Amino acid sequence: MSVALASPAPPRAAVARNAFRWALIGAVLLLALLPILNRLPADSALHVSDFLVSVTGKWITYAVLALAIDLAWGYAGILSLGHGAFFALGGYAIGMHLMRLIGPRGVYGHPVLPDFMVFLGYRELPWYWLGFDHFPFALLMALAVPGLLAAVVGFLAFRSRITGVYFSIITQAMTYALMLAFFRNDMGFGGNNGFTDFKELLGTPLNTPNARAMLFYASLAALLGAYWICARVVGSKLGRVLVAVRDAESRVRFLGYDTTRIKLFVFVLSAVLAGLAGALYVPQVGIINPGEFSPGNSIEAVVWVAVGGRGTLVGALLGAFSVNALKTWLTSVAPDLWLFALGGLFVLVTLFLPRGLVGLLRRREP
Amino acid sequence: MSAPVLYLDGVSVVFDGFRALNSLSLVVEPGELRAVIGPNGAGKTTMMDVITGKTRPTAGDVRFRDHDLTRLDEAAIATLGIGRKFQKPTVFDALTVFENLELALKAPRGPIACLRWALSGEARRRIEAVLDETGLQARAKDRAAILSHGQRQWLEIGMLLMQDPELLLVDEPVAGMTDQETEHTAALLRRIAGGRSVVVVEHDLEFVRSLGRRVTVLHEGSVLSEGSIDHVQNDPRVVEVYLGR
Numbered sequence: 001m002s003v004a005l006a007s008p009a010p011p012r013a014a015v016a017r018n019a020f021r022w023a024l025i026g027a028v029l030l031l032a033l034l035p036i037l038n039r040l041p042a043d044s045a046l047h048v049s050d051f052l053v054s055v056t057g058k059w060i061t062y063a064v065l066a067l068a069i070d071l072a073w074g075y076a077g078i079l080s081l082g083h084g085a086f087f088a089l090g091g092y093a094i095g096m097h098l099m100r101l102i103g104p105r106g107v108y109g110h111p112v113l114p115d116f117m118v119f120l121g122y123r124e125l126p127w128y129w130l131g132f133d134h135f136p137f138a139l140l141m142a143l144a145v146p147g148l149l150a151a152v153v154g155f156l157a158f159r160s161r162i163t164g165v166y167f168s169i170i171t172q173a174m175t176y177a178l179m180l181a182f183f184r185n186d187m188g189f190g191g192n193n194g195f196t197d198f199k200e201l202l203g204t205p206l207n208t209p210n211a212r213a214m215l216f217y218a219s220l221a222a223l224l225g226a227y228w229i230c231a232r233v234v235g236s237k238l239g240r241v242l243v244a245v246r247d248a249e250s251r252v253r254f255l256g257y258d259t260t261r262i263k264l265f266v267f268v269l270s271a272v273l274a275g276l277a278g279a280l281y282v283p284q285v286g287i288i289n290p291g292e293f294s295p296g297n298s299i300e301a302v303v304w305v306a307v308g309g310r311g312t313l314v315g316a317l318l319g320a321f322s323v324n325a326l327k328t329w330l331t332s333v334a335p336d337l338w339l340f341a342l343g344g345l346f347v348l349v350t351l352f353l354p355r356g357l358v359g360l361l362r363r364r365e366p
Numbered sequence: 367m368s369a370p371v372l373y374l375d376g377v378s379v380v381f382d383g384f385r386a387l388n389s390l391s392l393v394v395e396p397g398e399l400r401a402v403i404g405p406n407g408a409g410k411t412t413m414m415d416v417i418t419g420k421t422r423p424t425a426g427d428v429r430f431r432d433h434d435l436t437r438l439d440e441a442a443i444a445t446l447g448i449g450r451k452f453q454k455p456t457v458f459d460a461l462t463v464f465e466n467l468e469l470a471l472k473a474p475r476g477p478i479a480c481l482r483w484a485l486s487g488e489a490r491r492r493i494e495a496v497l498d499e500t501g502l503q504a505r506a507k508d509r510a511a512i513l514s515h516g517q518r519q520w521l522e523i524g525m526l527l528m529q530d531p532e533l534l535l536v537d538e539p540v541a542g543m544t545d546q547e548t549e550h551t552a553a554l555l556r557r558i559a560g561g562r563s564v565v566v567v568e569h570d571l572e573f574v575r576s577l578g579r580r581v582t583v584l585h586e587g588s589v590l591s592e593g594s595i596d597h598v599q600n601d602p603r604v605v606e607v608y609l610g611r
Contacts, residue, residue: 238480240465244458251456255525256444257475265477 064277074310077246082171084298086146090275097138150271179293194289309356377426388587399559404584449531516547
């Protein structure tokens with residue numbers, strides 16, 4: 001007698017997960033097509049405008065920032081309202097490289113000093129500008145400086161068991177203090193004008209289709225890399241420890257985990273990813289100034305994650321793209337309304353969608 | 367006869383002139399299951415606090431094997447092999463039963479080690495063994511959030527077992543449990559003891575009776591009576607203060 005051994009139907013959650021994965025892969029492929037479609041003749045039905053390519057490239061870097069925030073906040077419960085600072089520092093590091101590459105093409109034609117230094121009467125390059133003429137060094141600094149800052153701030157805060165809203169306030173103060181510092185001309189970072197008028201990167205003149213495509217694909221690769229790293233972390237036992245720290249930190253400490261070290265690790269990793277995002281953002285928008293440090297920027301990035309759904313990586317991506325698409329659209333049709341819309345969105349999500357858009361899509365799961 | 371696991375001698379704790387413990391002495395043998403009962407304010411929780419290093423005794427000796435516990439802090443005492451289950455269970459709701467136990471398993475605890483951690487056959491067997499011991503096998507893949515009150519308590523006891531303690535302190539395990547859960551808990555604690563020593567602090571006399579082991583009655587910070595449940599229940603001094611007249 002034989003019994004039909006029907007393979008059991010995969011559980012609903014697994015089906016949903018598979019669908020999600022395919023949707024994600026489809027979205028990435030679609031994104032990867034954009035710079036190619038941009039090359040089609042302008043009268044082709046599939047032609048994609050320069051604007052769409054550059055604005056999407058920018059959103060991709062925002063998505064990296066959102067992943068970074070989600071890793072710290074959504075998983076480990078560390079709500080940083082200063083991630084914009086790590087983003088901006090990464091941007092400044094790459095900006096310094098771009099300034100050095102301008103060389104004698106500046107308005108004053110000085111072979112070494114950027115225009116603002118000539119204008120401010122600098123005789124020679126400050127020591128902390130040395131090495132930034134090399135791209136690998138600048139890229140390293142774009143990751144290391146945010147990481148180092150996060151290590152110091154995180155160490156001091158986590159060691160003293162500063163958590164929750166108190167930690168959020170400290171990070172707000174951190175980004176505000178940096179904004180004020182970068183506004184000062186004698187900091188050597190161009191004061192309130194920051195850096196702009198970039199010429200080239202890695203031998204490719206900026207503001208050309210080639211440069212746009214290069215930066216676009218670099219951003220997409222960074223996004224995939226960041227996603228892979230985050231997925232690796234949250235899928236490991238470390239990810240489960242982070243969730244446990246988020247929900248009951250003292251209990252985790254009782255189990256013998258050094259929660260200070262665990263939180264510091266994830267906070268630094270998150271800051272490094274934010275720095276990477278900033279480093280890709282600045283060459284695409286062509287400018288970096290102290291406004292990037294403004295506390296509002298950091299809060300806005302947190303809203304992306306809240307809207308998308310914190311505690312899921314897909315939520316961070318969804319939030320970054322959807323909120324920024326809304327912003328791009330709204331600021332072109334009714335620029336005055338954007339801040340109200342952002343505030344309203346935050347209230348709406350907090351009250352009705354605590355698990356964000358992802359929660360809406362996955363309503364059935366507990 | 368082997369040396370006692372836990373040895374308290376003449377322990378006193380004074381808070382602002384109030385004697386929470388008054389020259390308390392208690393000896394727990396290896397593998398013993400001991401119930402400690404007493405009215406509110408008798409010093410049961412203070413005794414647990416002294417053993418786990420949360421409270422320093424004003425006077426007296428507290429020893430765990432060869433270690434002087436009065437000189438060690440909470441973390442050091444925990445790593446020596448004393449596990450404590452608090453009244454209010456704190457399991458990690460967002461994680462499954464299996465994952466809760468996995469976090470409690472003895473393993474390197476640094477961030478990189480956790481990132482690289484892969485569940486070995488040996489670790490899996492240890493977790494399975496505790497799942498069996500606590501009767502949570504069927505719920506291994508469920509999130510802790512959806513467990514019943516009793517199951518949460520057993521999971522917490524299971525998490526303590528994962529750390530392989532020599533001495534387990536259990537604070538009011540059956541408060542709020544149904545009769546059936548209470549029975550299951552008594553059986554669980556009897557199973558656990560033997561391989562390790564267990565001290566249970568409890569109000570519920572029926573539960574203490576079902577443990578069927580040696581009972582210590584505390585009153586005003588010192589031992590009033592000690593022996594079998596029948597012995598202490600018939601002790602006139604116990605009847606006087608504990609059973610209330």
